[in-house]
Amino acid sequence: MLETWEAKRLERIIPSGRTRPLVIECSRSEEEIDEARQSEETSLKVVKAFDLPEITEFGLFSELFGNALARLLGLETPEPCLVHISAPFADAANLVLRREGLELKPGMASGCQHFSGGYRNVIPETLSLDELQQAAQIYAFDLLVQNPDRTRRRPNSALLSEGLISFDFETAFSFVFLIGKQPPPWEVSKHGIATNHIFYPVLRAKKKEVSWKPFVSRLRKFRKVQIEELAAGFPHEWLVHAGNVYTHILGVVEHVKDFELELRRSLL
Secondary structure (H helix, E strand, C coil): CCCEEEEEEEEEECCCCCCCCEEEEEEECHHHCCCCCCCCCEEEEEEECCCCCCCCHHHHHHHHHHHHHHHHCCCCCCCEEEEEECHHHHHHHHHHHHHHCCCCCCEEEEEEECCCCCCECCCHHHCCHHHHHHHHHHHHHHHHHCCCCCCCCCCCEEEECCEEEECCCCCCCHHHHCCCCCCCCCCHHHCCCHHHCCCHHHHHHCHHHCCCHHHHHHHHCCCHHHHHHCCCCCCHHHHCCHHHHHHHHHHHHHCHHHHHHHHHHCCC
8 A cells, every 4th residue: 555645845846747746745644654753754745636737536546556556567666655635735835836827626646756866868779788678668568558658758757876767657548548449458569559659769679688578577476456455545536447457457467478479569
């Protein structure tokens, strides 16, 4: 279960995101403070919440669930969490946010650890061999969850000292909104996402140097109860499409050998 943090102070608005996420100083909720702590731990979180632009219940589910799932599959991401927005905090923050045409609503929000400094923009052609392998894991994950929003224009990834870190998962599980008959979830070469991915050109050019085994091995071990536990503690209204998401992932797990072949085929 993800930790829940309490919003305490609005730090700033992130201007580049279409959802206009906020950087908020948070403290651990009272239920999660260790009795031995002398004071509440505080941390800066990137928060997406109602009523910021383009925020939906499924988007909040996808942001948190996608992040947590990515970490289980070996990707480096900012640690996800739930953030509680109290009515007094929302009232105080809105005094600033309304000047920018924004408004915050009390309730639960999605959050992740804020990082700044010490990172570089991703230039796929300059990746080291280790970074190339990390890029392959991100590519495999995005094809698994049908996330179309990791492109040259919107890389949603960065290079830190320890390697590639990926973030922004609210457009994962895009298959939920597709109409008509679709290819099976493991046939990722047919979903139309691969060729637009930021790492597609470099992975295609260096496909002989890439191993899918680490990602596939982790995916093979997934079970339904493990997947459902990732969403424990989410607000009920966020879970409307959760069953479709679980079925999609488990469908790929049941055809994991075909999935691995499809990853290779997507780069032909």
